[in-house]
Amino acid sequence: MVIEFILNNKRIVLDVNAEMRLIDLLRSSYKLTGAKLGCLSGVCGACIVLYNGEAVKSCLIPAFRIGGSTVVTIEGFAETDEYCDIVAGLTSTGMEGCLYCRAGKILTIESLLAKNSRPTRHEILAGFDGIKCRCTEPDSLVDTVMAIIAIRQRRLYGRS
């Protein structure tokens, strides 16, 4: 099946087979390995990408479903100011983690803040329900997202 979609700001036209998952397409056809091969069953969050702006688990999405959509991987997102805000926030609170699901966390934070620039503690924790990260305590996660919000507000408006 031939599909057309936008991947990291580039228009792609590709013939995919019905068995292929989005994570396979990204890693094997485009060498975008930031989406990690974790549990491959929708539990860990290591494979998260942005799919029409939503943080989704690419191991659960058949490649043919992305026709007409926009997909951003951590490699594409790393080119943005928003990525720099998030990395600065992670660094400021020492929440870099082990890299296993770091990309998934970054893209989840972006998806959360794109919809809600001032989430509550409860909304932050609910947004991370889908990630099983051994390196992140709930309190440090909330502190980190709050730090990122302050960094972003300063960049955009000169104040936090």
Ligand code: FES
């Ligand atoms: S690899 Fe997709 S959720 Fe774990």
Ligand code: FES
């Ligand atoms: S960064 Fe998530 S398991 Fe280490």
